[in-house]
Every structure is written in structure tokens, then in C-alpha cells.
Amino acid sequence: MQNPRLVLIVIAVLFFGPLLLALLMRSEWWDFRPSSLSNRGSLVQPPVDFPLHAVTALPDTTAGATTGAWVVLYSLPAECHEACQKTVTALRQLHLATGRHRDRVEIWLLASRQPPAQTLAVLGGIYPEFRLLLDASGEAGRVLAGLGGPAQDPQTPLAGLAFLLDPQANIILRYAADFHPHDISQDLDRLLTWAATE
Numbered sequence: 001m002q003n004p005r006l007v008l009i010v011i012a013v014l015f016f017g018p019l020l021l022a023l024l025m026r027s028e029w030w031d032f033r034p035s036s037l038s039n040r041g042s043l044v045q046p047p048v049d050f051p052l053h054a055v056t057a058l059p060d061t062t063a064g065a066t067t068g069a070w071v072v073l074y075s076l077p078a079e080c081h082e083a084c085q086k087t088v089t090a091l092r093q094l095h096l097a098t099g100r101h102r103d104r105v106e107i108w109l110l111a112s113r114q115p116p117a118q119t120l121a122v123l124g125g126i127y128p129e130f131r132l133l134l135d136a137s138g139e140a141g142r143v144l145a146g147l148g149g150p151a152q153d154p155q156t157p158l159a160g161l162a163f164l165l166d167p168q169a170n171i172i173l174r175y176a177a178d179f180h181p182h183d184i185s186q187d188l189d190r191l192l193t194w195a196a197t198e
Contacts, residue, residue, distance in 0.1 A: 040183030041164060041173035044147055048171045050163075054139035055110065058120065058132040068167050069106045070191065072184055075144065076111045077159035080119050085126065087160070090181040092127035097185060101192045104167075108133055112141055112158070147174050164188065 050073070074091055077084050091107050098105045108131045109123065115132075123130060135141050144158050160177035164187060173187055 039173055040187050041162075041175045041179070044163075044171050044174055047166070048143060048147060050165055050169045050171050051139050051143055052169055054137050055133040055135050058111070058114070058134050069104055070167060070188060070195075071106050071108055071165035071169070072188070073108045073110055073163040073165060073171075075141075075158035075161045075163075076109050076115070078113070080115065080123065084160075085122065087181070088123060088126055088130075092130075094181045094185050094188075095127070095129065098188065098192070104192065105188065106131055110135055110140065110158075112138065144171070147171065164191075166191075 072091060072094065074087065080088070088109065095102065095105060095107050107127070107129070110133050112135050114134060114136075115123075120132065123132060141158055144161070144163065147163075162175040162179050162184060163171050164173035164175075164184065166172050175184060
């Protein structure tokens with residue numbers, strides 16, 4: 001680097017290079033479009049109101065459905081065996097992983113019929129902060145089933161599905177029965193970060 005001309009050329013390239021690259025990317029010669037951020041779940045558009053009035057808290061559990069927090073809603077199968085318990089445990093971990101935002105997130109478990117006392121005990125043992133809700137009238141289930149997605153077992157059309165609700169209880173994202181809790185976590189982190197900057 002003893003040659004002053006070479007030093008001047010290197011400085012010019014470092015200064016003008018990014019500028020020229022940006023202009024080229026915006027030009028008609030190179031139609032570059034960065035991939036947009038994509039949700040891991042399926043976007044519910046327009047958002048659908050979750051019928052809070054149609055669900056009740058199961059006895060001996062935490063309080064019922066309220067608004068004001070971001071909600072991960074998981075539709076319990078008729079019997080919550082090993083696979084269901086594994087998913088519910090992962091949802092507990094998801095809630096714990098929200099860290100400082102934990103008080104702004106709730107996990108709701110929705111049952112279409114009264115679960116046995118043993119199931120309630122198991123779910124409460126996994127995580128006492130779950131909100132266990134009963135959709136006795138089936139109204140909430142009909143709303144959720146109307147959101148589309150792949151055909152499910154007609155006997156338990158919502159079993160294993162998950163949904164993300166905003167603080168006004170609008171359903172904004174839907175996750176298939178084979179969802180990975182990490183996908184919900186990523187979407188939730190993005191939403192919580194975005195909401196915190198408003």
C-alpha cells in the first residue's frame with residue numbers, strides 16, 4: 001500500500017461500491033426483491049374474533065378467558081395421552097421462554113368436553129399457569145373450524161391445532177396439528193418485539 005493512487009482507488013471503491021450496488025438493485029436491470037418476513041403459521045385474514053363468551057374456565061383451574069394478553073390457544077384432543085402431554089409440555093417451555101414478556105402471554109387449552117379429573121390433574125401438574133377452557137356449546141369450535149386448513153377427523157376437527165390471538169382476542173395465526181412449538185415461539189417473539197416498539 002505504498003502507492004498513493006492505489007490507496008485512493010481502494011477508498012473510492014469502498015465508498016462508492018455500496019452506493020452503486022444499491023442503485024443497481026433498485027434499477028430495472030436487476031429486479032432484486034428481498035424475501036419478506038414470513039409467518040410460521042397460516043395468516044388468518046381478516047382476523048376473526050374469538051368468542052370469549054362461549055367458553056368457561058374449568059373448575060379448580062386458573063381464571064377464565066380474558067383479553068389484554070397475547071394468547072397461544074391449543075385445542076386439546078378428546079384424551080390427552082403421551083403425544084398431547086408432550087405438546088403441552090412444549091407449550092409450557094414456550095411460555096417460560098418468553099422471559100420478560102411472560103406476563104404479556106397466556107397459554108389457553110381448549111376442551112370440547114369436560115376432561116376427566118385425571119387429565120386435569122396431569123395438565124395442572126405440567127404447568128399450573130395454563131388456562132383450561134371448556135367449549136360446551138361448540139361455538140368456539142365452529143369459529144375455529146371455519147378458519148380453513150387441511151381436513152381433520154370429523155369427530156375431533158380441531159384436535160391438536162393451535163392458534164395465536166392478539167390482545168383483543170382476534171385470531172391472527174393458525175398452526176396445523178403437526179406444528180412445532182418453535183414456530184409459534186418465533187412468530188410470538190416477532191409480534192412481541194413489534195408491539196413493544198409501538
